[in-house]
Amino acid sequence: MNRIIKLLIPCLFIYLSASAQKDKWIVLFNGKDLQGWDTYMGPQLGLNNDPQHVFSVVKDGNENVIRVTGEGWGGLSTKNEFENYHAQLQFKWGTLTWGNKKGKKMDSGFLYHAVGEHGMDAKAWMRSQEFQIEQGNTGDYWGVAGGIQDIPVTKQGENYVYDANGTLNAFSATSATGRHGTKGADAEKPTGEWNTLDLYCFGDTSIHVVNGKVVMVLFHSRQVDNGVESPLKKGKIQLQSEGAEVFYKGIKLQQISAIPAEIKKQAGLK
Template sequence: MKSVKFILALLFCAVFFGFTTGNKKDEWKHLFNGKDLTGWDTYIGPDLDNNGKPIADKPIGLNNDPRHVFTVVKDGEEKVIRISGENWGAIITKSEYQNYHLQLQFKWGALSWGQKKGKHKDSGLLYNSVGKFGADYGAWMRGQEFQIEEGNCGDYWGCAGGMADIPAIKKSDTAYVYSPTGTLTEFSQQSKQGRHCIKLGDGENQSGQWNTLDLYTHGDTSVHVVNGKVVMVLYNNRQLDNGKVIPLTKGKIQIQSEGAEVYFRNIQIQPVKQLPAELVHL
């Protein structure tokens, strides 16, 4: 359990310094090559009705994308990943990662579908993803979600057994908000708090503009950063697996399709030996 001094240091540095890598030398690896989806799998769950209920018993499945939900398109002079949102699913890295700084940029398109039509546009960055495809809502692997949703970018969701402890303040019977000075609280499907914690503040740019997300994960701690603002810190990342609670500190990376058109670019990752020093030292 982290000390109050450590947590306050996180907040101080987030506000005044932003977030940079803990490495002395950048070692970025591009996960999107700017041309195609090499290095990624696609997975699409069952077709859904407008209430989010499955129409078919079987998912559309692995690397089967008849509606071209996941494509690479031109945006000005560069190529970017377009996720249409028409089906629920994800692109998923073929490799697993642990102890890293992941950075990507996203912006919203105009389209929305099904039960999400006319609502906040929705996607998500799922990390430490393990287990079977389609474990959560028939569309996503188990993991920890860095929410990408209009107005809620940076929230935490535990997917298909993902669990974490988060310093939070209770706002209502069903709403908890991350706060560096809050009470360390378990968020999981089994806990009375549920598996969702709301981010601190709002760091997202206006819809249609590019946003930069930084995810830091080292050991069992992870940090969500939206346009340079720390909005969520997770401790004791773990999972419920066949009735046993075990660590959840590495896995694949998923980027969701969840009812909204969204674009991604500049997806890159580098290893870290620790969380950035400026986060823990005033």
């Protein structure tokens, strides 16, 4: 019996170590301040110059959260780049809208694989892939400042809607389908409630998950410069200010060695 126990102990240690590594989250928002992040509110203000406090940490009930007023277009970006990860955050809408977004759908965005100079898109955002955050459209895709991904879709009216069994199309600023792909299902909670977004990025594949539901799978992440395409598989994470008040919390990330089996199954991947 003792011999069997001795043989099992190393196996148990390996299992526990693997489990601990799997659940090792990197906390991106420390719950106190914006340490580890950069702000950018256009070329006139530049980096980390936010006199209107578009990005700040405020109290919501008994916890601190990030508030984005939405007054002006800009981004809050991590200082570090990431590759092959599962990222998670929570968001909820505020009440304010500004400028040309006044009275319209509230809008923000969860940009990933953000690279290059700040302000490459609309003088506000880096080149990236966008996990859209917008009332009624959370989970959509936009290619930002040269970002490209392939998405299986079916055309419904004027929209190209994610369909796991659809035709694979390239989405970019210069493609026939454009740079906007529509999510396959609406899983957003009513305005004012917290939503949980999960993003899985492994290799050149990414998966958008809204409140536990896979709403889009994207392939062959890449970028284009002067007509030449190259892979885009890592970069910073950037949260948008885009004319609407929004709150964020629980922003964290963990490295992965593969897309989890349960997510692949829900997404219909082999």
